[in-house]
Amino acid sequence: MKQFASLVFAVLLAVGARAQGVITFEKELHDFGSVPEGTMATHEFKFKNTGNQPVVIANVQASCGCTTPDWTKTPVLPGKSGIVKAMYSSAGRPGVFNKTVTVTSNASVPSTVLTIKGNVVNKEQAKATMTPAQLAQSPRLVLDRTTHDFGKIESGQQPVAKFTVKNTGKQPLELGMITSACNCVGYKSVPPTVQPGQSAVVELLYAQRQTGPMSDVATLSSNDLNGDVKITLKANVVRDLNSSSMVKETNAVVPFK
Template sequence: MKKFLTLCLLLLAGATRAQGVMQFTTDNHDFGNVPEGTMATYEFKFKNTGNQPVIIANVQASCGCTTPDWTKTPVLPGKTGIIKAMYNSAGRPGVFNKTVTVTSNAADASKVLSIKGSVLTKEQIKPTLTPAQLAQSPHLVLDRGIHDFGKMEAGQQPVARFTVKNTGKTELVLGALSSGCYCVGYKVNPAPLAPGQSEVVELLYTQRQLGQVSDAVTITSNDLSGDAKITLRATIVRDLTGTSMMKEGTTSVPFK
């Protein structure tokens, strides 16, 4: 009986020790000075020094301005994984200090990682650069500044596609897109654009206000010459085929 109890205790102790361990290279990162309009990104790397796979259940940022990403597959013993923290500096000049909380099945089930830095406006950065450095800076060029959707029905969600090109000498980093109406969604590749490289930006327009509308969209970046502007226009009617139609003789035509 004693041998049986001893065996059970040994098995229990072994099961308790059978767990993944996330050993991080560092749990905090200081970006230093960050140019406003860029996406400050850092990858926290960890190694599983335990004897069981580590599965990350969730990574929660302390604010909406910080977007996390992480290794979604199980990290086997001896292998490495990452927790990526991305801070959107657009419209947020000044000091920032944010955290991301990692929840997993590791021995330390909840781990807090922190990022900090100071966002400098383009006006603050320019005086610190030499003429040669300014000449080497990136430059954002749009293929056009206006898109007119024409007549559209309320509730439609049309997409406008713009081409962004970096005509500067160093990498162009696109930041957030914003609009005063909060009616524009966007899709853009977060990877930096090399000199001469182009990228397509998709804008999803969800404006529901009837009549002729015009909304400005700002594209932030690390282009020191300023942010890019796009204007979206449309004439929005309640119903293209029903109540917004009028009779002209025997032919139905849309209101003009």
């Protein structure tokens, strides 16, 4: 009887050992090739659960702060697919890069290392090495306008300006960093990729804390080899909008009662 129980236990252990999810990536290395400086190089590593139990990715850890990972957060059932996205910020990082992201999950192999590599080149250098035909195939960023005036705003507020970006080129457009001398302009929302012929909305936060009439220029980078785009944000920043509730009577300022 004891031998039979031991046999049953061994069989259950064997079955349990075989009942696991298996992450199978289409590839574990992606070479971006030449990346124009300032772009956010993005790649989705696709995988399939070839096991017989759901797979849950617990974490994806990048080897450096310049790489931002994202991944399928919901359980991936047997036979279904998911993605691990790696985004490399090339702004201010010219030269060759080779970075990794480590995927941790409950799969039969609990840890997988994915690699992205490439060479960040100056846009002018990249443009000089391309033929006219290649340049004609590149993405092209076109804005609906290049200036936004917020009017009067209160110091400390962070108003949002919405711009429509259209890709009139032949390749997917990838938006990169946005920079400004005042360090007061940033993204609220940005589409990672705009397909040829498509448009998308970019939302910019304006956090100018100085007072008075302001005009700040922000540079929006992308993989458009024709160059970066300049956006001007204007505002009249006041300390307190409630001060507008004062009126002048006989040259004396008095509050509303």
